[in-house]
Amino acid sequence: MIDYAALGQAIDIVFQLNTLLWLLVGISVGIGVGAMPGLQASTAVALMLPLTFTMPLGSALGLLIGLYKGAIFGGSISAISFSTPGTPEAAATVFDGYKLMRAGKGRKALLTALYSSITADLASDVLTIMIAPMLAIVALKFGPAERFWVMMLAITLIGSLSGDHLAKGLFSAAFGLFIGTIGTDPIGAISRNTFGLWWLSDGIPFPPMLIGVFAMAMVFNELLNPPMIDAAKDQARKLAENLLKKSEGLSAREFFRCWKEISIGFGVGSFVGLLPGLGATAGAFLSYAVARYASPSKGIGSGKIEGIAAAEAGNNATVGPTLVPLLAFGIPGSATAALIGGALVLQGATPSPRMFELFPHVIYALFIILIVGNIANLGLGRIFAFAYAKIGEVPKQYLIPVIGIMAIVGSYVYEENPYHVLLMLIFGLVGLVFRLCKIPEAPMVITFLLAPLAEENIRRALLIGGGDWVATLMNSPISIALAVLSLGSIVFSARVRVYQRIAEMRASELGDLRE
Amino acid sequence: MKMTWLKAFLAVVFLICAAATPASDAVAGDFPDKPVTWIVPFKAGGGTDRWARVLSSVSLDVLGQPLRIRNLPGSSAVRGWKYMLEQPADGYTVYQASPTPVIALKREKNPPLKPEQVKIVCFVSAFRNIVLAPPGKPWSTWEGLIKYAKANPGKLTFGATFSELSGTALAFNSAGVKVKLVPYSSTSDAVTDLLGGHIQVAAATESTALTLVPDKAVAILNGTKMPLSEKVSKELGNPPHATALGYKVINFPRWIGVHPDTPDEIVAKLSDKIGEMLKQPSLKKIMGKMGEEIIFVPHKDAQAQYDDIVKGVSEAVAALN
The missing domain is CATH 1.20.5 (Single alpha-helices involved in coiled-coils or other helix-helix interfaces)
Known part of the structure; x- marks a missing residue:
């Protein structure tokens, strides 16, 4: 039921010059912060929070939501331009985005990221507005056992990301699983697998690891093949001319060709956003995996806009649903939701189960700003996309040192920790070995992300269930359904591989016959 | 000659x-005649970070110098502590924390430092540990919980973060009941599972409890040494206080410390200045809006209370194991 009086009040709060100006400031700063590897959306929101102490509600929400939305898009800019995910959420965008950038289609890649992000974000916001209380009840049904099965389903789906060789994919996943166990045991709170190094007691942080695997590994790889000096001089001469050229844009037809991937991103991202603890990064990888799984013929992973669309829609669709637990129960579902909750508290609208009843105008204002923020992001994002797309034209010999410096600075500024630079360099070498041996990085990254969450949930579920594995794992119809889906995805994946192998053998036999 | x-x-x-x-x-x-580096050993945006940033908004007026806030998270807040110990003992590097690093250090077999390696400047606040249960269950009152837990030893599931789990474990021990302790990485995860019916009891800070009581949960115990304010106690349905029940429990202060070799005069001056900052109307207004209670304990009392907390944490950790 829509409270029209509160809606009118909310419109009044949002459509004021101050609110809209702070929203634009937030988006512009956010894009800059997000494009800098190591600085995350939540960091930008946290650092600007004191500014909101004295602001009216509309301006405060405009600034914080603008920052958040801008930072999420900014993350994809550096993922596409420099192969360096600005935020962990943008890591899955690197696979196709950077390949398109190097092919001179940077603008196309950036616009795909922008449009698919905004489409999925807008759809998830509308979904949240319409059925937030219902979504909240669904989210509560997922306890530790159900959440464990969601992770299992995600991990089985990465079969589609394991490349041509299943064994290499499994090795990559096993490596990710091991490094995911480094740190403090989530239940016993005791350090393990830290090699006696106290600074590893919190485990390996995600941003430096991602920057190492994606950006530094590429820098190392390029260093193995130093370009010819003459070629560098020649390319330098052409640089000025290239920068003046207009990079290939994105046609409406091409964008609509991605409807399937954006829909997958919207569905997967909205679901992941609802569950506490999973977050936008899991949403992006899971959506990317499902999209590859759903359309094996599209060649996602080899520089396709569909890959960017799936990853970006998957991460942005988590935005609205992440706020559901906050608005329905006063419990923040993510770090950013906690910060927005903090801003609401300062404005006198403490999130609680009675928030829809006590402060409906605040909830409406929040969602209207989320929607208006998308539109503003579209305008500003296009300008940034045009500027950054030129990076694709820069010769590698100039770009690679810049990426190297960004990787070092980005991994340091994340928490001002020199050990993170060391870890990033180690993971750069790991990534290099993976590249040279043609081992896919995606299974490692996704198991590293999901395995600790899966472990935490299964161990918690077993504690609650008194150690009875069957009763714990099959505790509800949701758990059983997710277990069946996980098993089904393994069987389906294996069958697809067998059919592909048969098709390849037939094709090669036909080739032999023709010869 | x-x-x-x-x-x-x-x-x-x-x-x-x-x-x-x-x-x-x-x-x-003269102290301070240059900016003071304020170490927040948690990520930007958390409770301690908010406290530091609000204090910095009044530091120039009271201290005459700005606070340079540095977020140095990592290793359960121990990394920031180690950094503070590596700086000169001149009071220009201040460390603000909660019981989290103390608990982490007490759980480690080979900790990189000892919880005693700090000189406590003061406490600025403290959070209570409110035990929550769903309404209408046999364990929805403290007496009911004790009765239920005694009839079903080890069956009742209690979820909370390590800090809250440690503190409440002492209350359960004092009451002579055995419950199943389920650790969570955040209070919000524990409360979500309580609302979903996946665990039976949870602990939360009073600000979280206030958002859930009485619609979604019942406050059945204040599991800390500090009593609730009259207003909050009334809003939470006057839950029994662990200390009043004769239980041995601990406090959860937000404490500020410096290098252990810092001269006492500097520590005392810093303590006085922080006390003055907490009296600033702008700070009081913001903290009031954030639902944070200002509970100032000066240097002369805080050090002894901190030592007591370290002792209590050792016992709580032993109870958890």
């Missing part, structure tokens, strides 16, 4: 003593 040398020697000794004696006073008198 001899007398001249002796006089000269005595004069030098006198000058050195004269220079040395008021030195600490002079240092304390």
Whole structure:
């Protein structure tokens, strides 16, 4: 039921010059912060929070939501331009985005990221507005056992990301699983697998690891093949001319060709956003995996806009649903939701189960700003996309040192920790070995992300269930359904591989016959 | 000649003593004459970070110098502590934390430092540990919970973060009941599972409890030494206080510390100045809006209370194991 009086009040709060100006400031700063590897959306929101102490509600929400939305898009800019995910959420965008950038289609890649992000974000916001209380009840049904099965389903789906060789994919996943166990045991709170190094007691942080695997590994790889000096001089001469050229844009037809991937991103991202603890990064990888799984013929992973669309829609669709637990129960579902909750508290609208009843105008204002923020992001994002797309034209010999410096600075500024630079360099070498041996990085990254969450949930579920594995794992119809889906995805994946192998053998036999 | 040398020697000794004696006073008198580095060992945006940023908004007026806030998260807040110990013991590097690093250090077999390696400047606040249960269950009152847990030993599931789990484990021990302790990485995850019916009891801070009581949960115990304010207690349905029940529990202060070798005069001055900052109307207004209670304990009392907390945490950790 829509409270029209509160809606009118909310419109009044949002459509004021101050609110809209702070929203634009937030988006512009956010894009800059997000494009800098190591600085995350939540960091930008946290650092600007004191500014909101004295602001009216509309301006405060405009600034914080603008920052958040801008930072999420900014993350994809550096993922596409420099192969360096600005935020962990943008890591899955690197696979196709950077390949398109190097092919001179940077603008196309950036616009795909922008449009698919905004489409999925807008759809998830509308979904949240319409059925937030219902979504909240669904989210509560997922306890530790159900959440464990969601992770299992995600991990089985990465079969589609394991490349041509299943064994290499499994090795990559096993490596990710091991490094995911480094740190403090989530239940016993005791350090393990830290090699006696106290600074590893919190485990390996995600941003430096991602920057190492994606950006530094590429820098190392390029260093193995130093370009010819003459070629560098020649390319330098052409640089000025290239920068003046207009990079290939994105046609409406091409964008609509991605409807399937954006829909997958919207569905997967909205679901992941609802569950506490999973977050936008899991949403992006899971959506990317499902999209590859759903359309094996599209060649996602080899520089396709569909890959960017799936990853970006998957991460942005988590935005609205992440706020559901906050608005329905006063419990923040993510770090950013906690910060927005903090801003609401300062404005006198403490999130609680009675928030829809006590402060409906605040909830409406929040969602209207989320929607208006998308539109503003579209305008500003296009300008940034045009500027950054030129990076694709820069010769590698100039770009690679810049990426190297960004990787070092980005991994340091994340928490001002020199050990993170060391870890990033180690993971750069790991990534290099993976590249040279043609081992896919995606299974490692996704198991590293999901395995600790899966472990935490299964161990918690077993504690609650008194150690009875069957009763714990099959505790509800949701758990059983997710277990069946996980098993089904393994069987389906294996069958697809067998059919592909048969098709390849037939094709090669036909080739032999023709010869 | 001899007398001249002796006089000269005595004069030098006198000058050195004269220079040395008021030195600490002079240092304390001038302190601070440059910005103070304020270590927040958690990520930007958390409770401790918010406290530091609000304090920095009034530091120039009271301290005469700005606070340079540095977020140095990692290793359960121990990394920031180690950083503070590596800086000179001059009071210009301050560490603000909660019981989290103390618990982490007490759980480690080979901790990189000891919880005693700090001189406590003051406490600025503290959070209570409110035990929550769903309404309408046999364990929805503290007496009901004890009865239920005694009839079903080890069956009742209690979820909370390690800090809250440690504190409440002492209350359960004092009450002579055995419950299943389920650790969570955040209070919000524990409360979500309580609302979903996946665990039976959870612990939360009073601000979280206030959002859930009475619609979604019942407050059945204040599991800390500190009593609730009259207003909050009434809003939470007057839950029993663990100390009033004779239970041995601990407090959860937000504490501020410096290098253990810092001169006492500087620590005392810092403590006084922070006390003054907490009286600033703008700070009180923001903290009031954030639902944070200002509970100032100066240096002279805070050190002894901190030592008591370290002892309590050791016992709580033993109870958890």
